[in-house]
Amino acid sequence: MALGSRSLSRRRQASGARFRSARVRHHHPDGTWDQQCISGRSPTEICLTDDSNVYYYMDSSGEFELETPDRDAVKSALSRYRTNTDLSITYDATPVFSGGGETDTIWQEGAFGMPDYFRGLTWCNDPVNGTRHRCDQHYIRIRGAGTYNQKIAGHEAGHAFGLVHGAEASPVQGQCADRMGIMRASVSCTDSPGLGAVVKQNINWIY
Known part of the structure; x- marks a missing residue:
């Protein structure tokens, strides 16, 4: 990203006004x-x-392969980010797992070594050298046996885009606070897979 560009500066100023609100x-x-x-x-x-240019891949074979309903859930969840934020999201049919130009998010289905109450986990596989907060490639793994749905997929995608739960927000929010939108911490907080206005504002401010 050309952080010094005038067009981005004007966009950031406009986005910042909306974000501060x-x-x-x-x-x-x-x-x-x-x-x-x-x-x-x-x-x-x-x-x-x-x-802001996000390329994703859904595991298509082996231990962590996504089945058709899981793939549909990911596509629907990511379409909300593509439609409602400044992110450009594209499927990568020929993923890159190392070196330059790695595929940004790798989606998988399966266990990930955490207690059962963790429905999904997002982690960085390759931090960007010379930065404090950026990641070149995330893995997103959600449990099988019907766990995959649009809400959980949207929540884990939010983590890959840098969003946190209410306890880590500023100011701190309740874990089920309405304004946290898709980033409400518990699956019992809401049945809605919608992003929420504050989620959109935060993403557009970052990217």
């Missing part, structure tokens, strides 16, 4: 959460994808 920051980093992005499978690591 939301009065809640729940992107990484914010005034509450500022951990460095590191590689590894952990529920406490949140990183930003490296830019």
